[in-house]
Amino acid sequence: MPDDGKRATVDIRELTRRFGDRAVVDHVNLAVDEGEIFGLIGPNGAGKSTLIKMLTTLLPPSSGTAVVAGYDIARQPSEVRRNIGYVPQLLSADGSLTGYENMLLSARLYGVPHGERAARIARALARMGLSEAADHLVGHYSGGMIRRLEIAQSLMHRPKVLFLDEPTVGLDPGAREAVWEHVLDLRHSFHTTMIVTSHHMDEINQYCDRIALIDLGRIAAVGSPAELKAKAGPDATLDDVFIQLVGAKADSEAEGRYGDVMRARRSEREHG
């Protein structure tokens, strides 16, 4: 349990991950409050994905830790996993299964009781506007439908924290807006805390309560979009904030390598 007075749903303390002698995430401290929609922005290779992988327990930290939904990621990873939902940037719904079968897979993995599965699946699909497509193969879904299905899959066990890694990558503007509307609706209905990464500054500006800008594995700035923009100067946009703090330099190396680019583009194509 977080021991400080105010309850942070995600409390990151000196979290560090090294690959060889390079710190990809470097002593990060950050607290995200319950019910917040929190945006993570930063250039490719800044360490956003590595940070999310550690918070979702896919990758153990080199040092430091984080408390997520009341549990320590290093010492209680399976408790953490029980209380979070994760929508990876890549294509995580299975194209050779139907929407319903994908939901059933998640319901079983997350231990949704047998008697409740059908009802919860139906409700989650309805919430995401996918009831009619439930029995179609996901391989025939549009990019926006796939994303909505993936979000539905990660909600079945009513997580306290939902991680959305680039949820709108490769989607057209209409589909992007639909995804965000569903995200807002979830927060409204369940008070779910959400941690979202995106490269679309306009979305981050519009939908996030607070954001952290990450560069070279460290937090370069934290605050509400309005605060960060005010610091950058009158009439500044988030793009200006980004460029001021990070500079217009080329991608850093770590996460921007060929394999990642290939996967990101393939995922973009399959979602889009």
Next chain:
Amino acid sequence: MADRSAAAIGNYATQAWAVAAAEIQKLRHDPLELVTRASQPVLWLVLFGEVMARVRGVSPGNIPYLDFLAAGILAQSVLFVAIFYGISAIWERDLGVLQRYLASPAPRSALVLGKAVSAGVRALSQALVVYLLAIALGVDIDFAPANIAGVITVIVLGSAMFSTFSLIIACAVKTRERFMGIGQVLTMPIFFASNAIYPLALMPAWLRAVSHFNPLTYEVDALRSLMLVGPVSDYGLLSDFGVLLGITAALIVVAARMYARMGY
């Protein structure tokens, strides 16, 4: 307390079944894959078997060579499918499906066990093809229900074993290209250094020694005594099952640890 551990076991079984059921649903949507895979045993039995049966000395005495070979080819067809099973894990990693599995509360061993079971179910369709073919070729098959049940168990177990081995390789190499290379290199030695297509008695002493460390030898031994009328097991069915079960369990433990690292 007893209730809680029963619930935990139930939960574990459901999580393993979640993975296996998804794989079986995929086969239902696209059964063509199973049909195309059936061509290999046909070639081995009809072409290789018919010619080899004419070679003097290859027949193991009490049964015709084709009968002997049928059990070996059954094991072989299961091996050839299972040994490449790991590539699906690499595929799932590249897509992102793996990350979804790993972010779920399911224990890693339940995920790996689910994969192993689904490989076993997949293999049963191969077995059906070999059985039908063997009947057509006049192989003297033992249809006693206990024997059929025994064959099904051995096939599921053998397939689970080799597919988990394959998953371990996939976790180690992580790319499709490297995996395919290693898969090709492994299949033939496992196949030839076993009793699948010739009796161990024909082997030079060193190869016979090697074959005793090859789990396929025990799988074939069990299949041969269960599938056919006549042959008795060389090592005893109990040891055959013991070897298969022990190795499969050990591989699942190793694979579970490596599978967790696949999401890095």
